[in-house]
Structure formats: structure tokens, C-alpha cells
Amino acid sequence: MTATMSRDAEQAGQGTQTLTIAKGLNLGLRAAMEADNKVILLGEDIGRLGGVFRVTDGLQKDFGEERVLDTPLSESGIIGAAIGLAVRGYRPVCEIQFDGFIFPGFDQIISQLAKLHYRSEGRISVPVVVRVPYGGGIGAVEHHSESPESLFCHIAGLKVVSCSNATDAYWMMQQAIASDDPVMFFEPKRRYWEKADVDTTAEPGPLMASRLVRRGDQNTTKRATLVSYGPQMRTCLDAATAAAEDGVSLDVIDLRSLSPLSLEPVFESVRRTGRLVMVTEAPSESSISSEVAARVQQECFYSLEAPVHRVTGFDTPYPPAKLEEHYLPDLDRVLYAVDQTLAY
Amino acid sequence: MSSPETWTHPEPGAVPAATAAQPTPEQVIAGLRATTEGGIELTQLLTPEGERVASPIFDGFVSDIGAEQLRGLYRDMVLVRRADREGNALQRQGQLGIWVPLLGQEAAQIGSGRALRPTDMAFPSYREHGVAWARGVDLKDIFGIFRCTDQGSWDFQGSRLHPYTIVIGNQVVNAVGYAMGQKFDGKVGNASHEDTAADSDEATITYFGDGATSQGDVHEGFVWSSVYDAPVVFFCQNNQWAISEPTERQSRLPLYQRARGYGFPGVRVDGNDVLACLAVTRWALHTCRNGNGPVLIEAFTYRMDAHTTSDDPTRYRLSEELEVWRLKDPIERVRAHLTRTEGADQEFFDAVDAEADEFAVELRDYCVNMPDPPPERIFSNVYAEPSPALDAQRDSYLSYLAGFESTAGEG
Ligand SMILES: Cc1ncc(C[n+]2csc(CCOP(=O)(O)OP(=O)(O)O)c2C)c(N)n1
Ligand SMILES: [Mg+2]
Numbered sequence: 069m070t071a072t073m074s075r076d077a078e079q080a081g082q083g084t085q086t087l088t089i090a091k092g093l094n095l096g097l098r099a100a101m102e103a104d105n106k107v108i109l110l111g112e113d114i115g116r117l118g119g120v121f122r123v124t125d126g127l128q129k130d131f132g133e134e135r136v137l138d139t140p141l142s143e144s145g146i147i148g149a150a151i152g153l154a155v156r157g158y159r160p161v162c163e164i165q166f167d168g169f170i171f172p173g174f175d176q177i178i179s180q181l182a183k184l185h186y187r188s189e190g191r192i193s194v195p196v197v198v199r200v201p202y203g204g205g206i207g208a209v210e211h212h213s214e215s216p217e218s219l220f221c222h223i224a225g226l227k228v229v230s231c232s233n234a235t236d237a238y239w240m241m242q243q244a245i246a247s248d249d250p251v252m253f254f255e256p257k258r259r260y261w262e263k264a265d266v267d268t269t270a271e272p273g274p275l276m277a278s279r280l281v282r283r284g285d286q287n288t289t290k291r292a293t294l295v296s297y298g299p300q301m302r303t304c305l306d307a308a309t310a311a312a313e314d315g316v317s318l319d320v321i322d323l324r325s326l327s328p329l330s331l332e333p334v335f336e337s338v339r340r341t342g343r344l345v346m347v348t349e350a351p352s353e354s355s356i357s358s359e360v361a362a363r364v365q366q367e368c369f370y371s372l373e374a375p376v377h378r379v380t381g382f383d384t385p386y387p388p389a390k391l392e393e394h395y396l397p398d399l400d401r402v403l404y405a406v407d408q409t410l411a412y
Numbered sequence: 413m414s415s416p417e418t419w420t421h422p423e424p425g426a427v428p429a430a431t432a433a434q435p436t437p438e439q440v441i442a443g444l445r446a447t448t449e450g451g452i453e454l455t456q457l458l459t460p461e462g463e464r465v466a467s468p469i470f471d472g473f474v475s476d477i478g479a480e481q482l483r484g485l486y487r488d489m490v491l492v493r494r495a496d497r498e499g500n501a502l503q504r505q506g507q508l509g510i511w512v513p514l515l516g517q518e519a520a521q522i523g524s525g526r527a528l529r530p531t532d533m534a535f536p537s538y539r540e541h542g543v544a545w546a547r548g549v550d551l552k553d554i555f556g557i558f559r560c561t562d563q564g565s566w567d568f569q570g571s572r573l574h575p576y577t578i579v580i581g582n583q584v585v586n587a588v589g590y591a592m593g594q595k596f597d598g599k600v601g602n603a604s605h606e607d608t609a610a611d612s613d614e615a616t617i618t619y620f621g622d623g624a625t626s627q628g629d630v631h632e633g634f635v636w637s638s639v640y641d642a643p644v645v646f647f648c649q650n651n652q653w654a655i656s657e658p659t660e661r662q663s664r665l666p667l668y669q670r671a672r673g674y675g676f677p678g679v680r681v682d683g684n685d686v687l688a689c690l691a692v693t694r695w696a697l698h699t700c701r702n703g704n705g706p707v708l709i710e711a712f713t714y715r716m717d718a719h720t721t722s723d724d725p726t727r728y729r730l731s732e733e734l735e736v737w738r739l740k741d742p743i744e745r746v747r748a749h750l751t752r753t754e755g756a757d758q759e760f761f762d763a764v765d766a767e768a769d770e771f772a773v774e775l776r777d778y779c780v781n782m783p784d785p786p787p788e789r790i791f792s793n794v795y796a797e798p799s800p801a802l803d804a805q806r807d808s809y810l811s812y813l814a815g816f817e818s819t820a821g822e823g
Binding site: 112113115117120139140141142144145168171172208382383388394400401404 | 557
């Protein structure tokens with residue numbers, strides 16, 4: 069086996085290395101497939117091509133066509149068959165080619181994937197991971213830039229997560245596959261090529277937990293908390309750096325787990341800073357950002373110095389990409405919201 | 413007119429064995445799988461060498477096509493190919509975000525598109541620039557889609573060309589609904605005799621690929637159309653590939669044979685033969701207009717270029733396959749036929765080329781000068797009825813933007 073292994077195969081579990089998010093996901097998938105031969109991948113163009121984003125690059129070559137399936141072009145089939153495979157004892161990982169193409173599979177996700185464990189009173193579990201490259205900023209045509217994650221957060225029985233960096237890509241993918249629950253795994257496609265040093269040996273934290281990724285200077289009077297996930301984490305971290313130069317100190321929290329939410333780190337931070345700005349690309353109405361705002365005002369009411377501010381996509385379809393710079397929250401919009409909350 | 417049923421019986425030997433695995437590169441070269449031979453069921457009127465072959469069933473549908481009309485079809489294909497190559501070039505030069513090439517599929521699109529009457533309706537997928545041309549749509553109006561300034565700017569209702577549809581299979585059921593409406597409106601079956609069709613009769617055509625045939629929507633469209641005898645032609649361009657997946661990943665049998673299971677005729681036509689595509693589509697539209705319900709046409713063709721400009725086909729297919737298909741080029745065979753039959757001379761071909769060059773320049777000029785849409789476009793037309801909530805979001809965003817301008821002015 070070792071002799072036939074590619075260089076990638078040797079790369080997993082080799083201590084610290086510089087990886088892109090795409091490569092982190094790829095190595096995470098590889099590690100999970102090596103650890104458990106019931107892990108199989110299903111998707112369109114994921115085999116010989118390695119996926120349109122190359123996240124599954126080399127996996128069919130090394131694991132064969134029965135573990136990396138170039139499926140017929142039907143998302144309902146991909147999810148539905150994955151459910152059947154899971155019932156049979158497999159741990160399928162589905163790739164949906166782009167966010168906007170998940171909807172033919174929506175019925176299977178909502179009606180079966182999310183509910184089988186509940187309906188069967190725990191007798192059936194469906195450890196399926198559904199990988200969804202999501203979000204905009206790549207200059208694409210329609211249906212290739214959407215942020216539909218809130219739709220899935222509304223559904224009990226699904227776990228919904230999103231990674232924002234290569235380390236999480238590597239570890240969260242393995243943890244999602246190991247989970248006995250169905251996991252919707254949202255991948256920030258426009259950040260696929262961002263690099264980070266990843267320690268592939270360090271013990272990861274829990275999957276379903278948010279994380280304080282930047283702690284602001286506690287001695288500054290101008291303070292606020294930024295909460296985000298996925299593709300907007302980079303924007304928020306850049307905003308925090310820029311704000312620091314202006315004497316504004318920002319905590320930055322990566323939600324990671326979008327449903328169920330784990331908001332303790334957010335509450336803890338907001339109790340200190342008194343101000344919250346929530347940033348997402350998704351539209352704001354009835355969304356994750358609404359949920360965070362509601363819970364924070366409930367839990368931190370007496371600590372809040374200003375209403376919760378949200379910087380989000382507009383409540384419109386994703387516009388033609390020539391307009392996406394207006395649609396997507398950017399550094400300026402985040403800093404503007406920070407100013408507003410401080411001026412309140 | 414003989415019954416189309418004669419095409420729907422699978423030849424016992426024609427059903428390929430199930431291929432569980434993708435073909436190896438060796439198999440791709442050796443057998444070229446089903447991809448270069450359409451089988452004996454293939455309807456062809458012009459061979460790749462440009463020879464006219466007789467078809468007792470379909471000849472009657474192109475009896476009006478003489479040298480002049482063939483020159484017209486040739487011109488259509490050359491202009492559309494030229495527009496397509498210009499699209500590719502514009503993308504490479506950063507003027508377009510992406511381009512979806514139709515190279516190799518000109519005959520399928522022009523032949524079927526020219527079979528339509530102005531009152532017929534067409535529901536395209538995303539590669540149908542040739543159909544758009546045949547519908548009389550100004551091709552400039554599709555470039556905005558790929559420049560990402562809009563999502564199609566032609567007159568959708570007037571041209572009777574629905575917006576491009578990117579979510580695979582969606583448009584097929586929509587087309588069926590439209591065709592049901594044509595029928596409910598009494599626009600079907602008004603001819604006094606089977607062999608004619610009333611001027612008022614209408615039909616719908618919808619376009620999709622070989623990959624799309626796996627989608628539930630396409631199956632549902634087949635079912636609905638058959639139950640309601642909807643006057644809809646399902647025009648499947650089997651270009652042998654769905655991005656990196658060969659047609660074998662979608663089906664064990666030739667796609668046209670699926671129609672039989674739904675109870676309507678299916679025909680496989682040489683998709684690189686513009687005359688055959690015209691004849692077969694005219695026949696199909698005719699039977700729709702006469703109230704016989706749907707028809708499936710599988711146009712057997714080949715995607716000569718990448719899936720899109722973002723795709724790298726060298727990762728999954730061999731150039732040998734391309735070489736074999738190059739010999740079946742849809743434009744070359746018409747040119748050969750016109751030359752052989754003295755239906756056109758060099759002067760004509762040169763004139764078409766010159767026109768194509770001018771056309772390309774015109775498209776390029778238009779494209780590079782296309783203005784970006786204003787930010788307020790984001791908020792417009794979300795709803796047909798007024799939306800105070802979105803008006804407020806728009807106003808708030810525009811005043812935010814204006815804030816930058818005034819700051820810039822001060823500086
Ligand atoms: C529902 C859906 N899933 C996936 C995609 C991504 N995708 C775009 S084109 C394509 C292949 C389509 O192949 P085919 O139907 O043969 O048409 P062709 O592109 O060859 O014209 C895929 C998978 C999509 N657009 N819609
Ligand atoms: Mg195809």
C-alpha cells in the first residue's frame with residue numbers, strides 16, 4: 069500500500085505544513101478515508117477531474133472508483149443514495165458542486181437526512197457529510213455565489229458547520245465525517261487558496277464550538293465584538309487589524325458551528341465589550357445573524373451599550389457579479405458598522 | 413408519414429453493457445466508446461463528406477431546402493462559431509468572466525433553431541447561443557451574462573426565447589408547463605389534415621444536455637408532457653460529456669431510447685448534420701402541433717472545446733477523441749456539399765468569412781464598452797410589487813456610498 073501511495077498520502081500526519089484550505093480539506097478527506105474504509109465520496113466530477121475546485125484531487129486514483137464515485141448528474145440522487153449507503157453502514161461524503169445546485173437535493177436533506185434518527189427513535193443514524201462550496205466574490209455567473217446556510221440551520225437534526233482556515237479545514241472535515249449525525253459542511257470557496265501553517269498532529273478542539281480567534285486590547289475604551297464565520301472571517305480579521313491602528317480594539321469570534329450554535333464565547337466577549345457586530349454574506353432576514361442577535365440581546369441585555377449591528381448581504385438574490393463588491397460585506401462596511409455601534 | 417415508433421425499438425446489440433468503471437485512457441482511444449458512432453439508428457442526411465443521403469421519412473421535411481437555403485444555414489453556423497470563438501477570446505483577455513463554448517454544436521443548434529416558427533417557444537440551457545441566433549436574438553444580448561453585468565438582456569417574451577437556465581434540468585419542466593398552456597389555449601391540433609399544420613398551431617422546444625438526463629426535473633418533465641400530451645420537443649444535445657463525465661455515467665442505453673418508457677417517440681439524429689437536425693426537428697414540431705404530444709430528439713454531437721473557459725479537459729479526455737470528431741465537423745460538411753453540388757463558389761465562402769470577421773469586431777466593441785450596472789440594480793425587480801423594505805435597504809446603501817464621495821471631495 070505504502071509503495072503506491074502518492075506524495076499527498078505521505079503528507080497527512082506529518083507535523084506542521086503550509087496548506088491552502090482546499091488542500092487542508094483534501095488531506096482531511098484522505099486521512100478519514102485511510103482511517104475508515106467505510107468512508108466513501110460521492111459527487112459530480114470528483115473522480116478523474118478531482119472536483120471543479122480540486123478538493124478531491126488524487127483521491128480516486130489512490131482509493132479507487134468504488135470509494136470515489138463520479139455520480140450521475142443529480143443531487144437528489146447523490147444525497148438519497150448517500151442516505152441509503154449510510155443505513156448500510158457507510159460514511160458517505162457528498163460533494164455539491166456549487167451552493168446554488170444543492171436544491172435538487174433539498175428534499176432528501178430535509179425530509180430524510182435530517183429526520184431519520186428522530187423518526188426511527190434512534191435506531192437509524194445517518195452519518196452523511198454534505199460538502200458545499202459557498203459564498204461569492206469569485207466573479208461567477210448565477211447560482212455559483214450563494215450563501216444558503218441559514219436554510220439548513222432552520223432544520224432540526226442537521227449539524228451545520230463552516231471552516232474559515234486551513235487548520236479547521238483539515239480537522240473539521242475529519243470530525244464531521246466521524247460524527248454520527250448528518251453534517252452540512254460549508255466551505256468558503258473564495259478562500260480555498262488561502263494558506264496557513266497547519267499542525268496535522270495537534271489535538272483539535274471540538275467540532276461544534278465557536279472560537280475566539282482574536283482578543284482585543286482590554287485596556288482600550290473603544291471596544292466591540294465581531295462575530296462571523298467562513299469567508300467573512302478574513303474580512304473581519306483584516307477589519308480588526310485596521311481598527312487597532314485607529315485605537316479601536318475588536319474581539320473576533322469564528323462561529324464554526326452554525327447549528328446548533330455555541331454562543332458562550334460570544335456572550336463572554338460581549339459582556340466585556342458591550343457591543344456586537346455580526347458579519348455574514350447571507351441575506352439578513354430570518355438568518356443565522358438574526359438568531360445570534362436575538363440570543364445575544366437575551367443573554368447580554370445588561371451588558372449591551374448599543375443595539376446589535378449586522379453587516380450582511382442584502383435581502384435580494386445574489387446580483388450579477390459586476391455588482392458583488394457592493395453586495396458583499398467588505399472592510400469598509402464592517403468598519404462603518406463598528407463606528408456606528410461605538411457612536412451609539 | 414411513417415410512424416416514429418420504428419425508431420424506438422432498441423436494437424438488441426445496440427444496448428451497451430453496463431460500465432461500472434470509467435473507461436481507461438486506453439479504452440477511450442481503442443473503442444472511443446459510443447462517442448464517434450451514433451449507431452444504425454442515427455438519422456443523417458448529409459454525410460461528413462458532404463454527400464446527401466436519402467431518408468424516406470425525413471426528406472419531405474426539407475424539400476424546400478435548396479442551395480440558397482443551405483447557404484443560409486452555412487452562414488448561420490459560420491457566424492455563430494465566430495461569435496463563439498470571440499467569446500472565448502474575450503474571456504481569455506479578461507473581458508468576460510467566463511465563456512461557455514458551443515464549438516461543434518452549431519448544426520444541432522442552428523438546425524433545430526431554424527425549424528421553429530416565430531410563434532413557437534424555446535427554453536434553453538446555457539450553451540444555446542446558436543439557438544438564440546436562430547431565434548433572432550441579438551447575440552450582444554447574451555454577452556452580459558458572461559461579462560456578469562446582467563442575466564440576459566434580450567426580449568424574453570417577444571423573441572420567445574426564455575432566459576438561459578443554469579441549474580441543470582430546471583427549464584425542462586418549465587417548458588412542459590408552457591406547452592401545456594399552448595394546448596389549453598387551443599393552439600394545438602387545428603389542422604384539417606395530419607400532413608399539414610394550422611398557422612395558429614404552436615409548439616415548445618427545450619434544450620438540455622446528456623448529463624441533464626439524470627436530473628429528476630427531466631424525468632418529471634417527460635412524465636408530465638406525456639400525461640398532458642403537451643406539444644413539447646425535448647432536444648437533448650448529447651455532446652458526450654457532462655464536464656468530466658462521459659455519457660456512460662448517465663445511462664446504459666442510448667438516450668433517445670428512454671422516450672419509449674414514457675410513451676412518446678425518441679429519435680437519434682446526427683447532431684453535426686444541420687440538414688438532418690432541421691428535418692427531424694421540423695417533423696417533431698409538426699407532430700406536436702398536430703396534438704400528438706411530446707417527442708425526444710437526441711442530437712448526437714460532440715463538445716469540441718472545454719466545458720467552459722474554467723475547465724481543463726486534458727485532465728479527463730484524450731485529444732485523439734477530438735481528432736476523430738474533427739472529421740465530422742458540422743460546417744465543413746455543408747461547405748463540401750455546396751462545393752460538390754456547385755451550390756456556392758469561393759466568392760460566397762469568402763464573403764461569409766468577411767461578414768464573420770465584421771461580426772466579431774462588432775461583438776467585441778460592444779462587449780468591451782458594456783457599462784457596469786449601477787448598484788441600485790441589486791435592489792430592483794426582486795418583487796413585481798413595490799417593496800418598501802428593499803427601497804429602504806437601497807436608500808441606506810446609496811447614502812452610505814454617497815458618504816465616500818463627499819469624503820473624497822473634502823480630501
Ligand atoms: C443542478 C446542477 N448541478 C450541477 C451543476 C454544475 N454543472 C454545470 S454544467 C454541468 C454538466 C452538464 O452536462 P450536460 O447536461 O451534458 O450539458 P453540457 O454542459 O454538456 O452542455 C454541471 C454538472 C449545475 N449547473 N446544476
Ligand atoms: Mg453534455
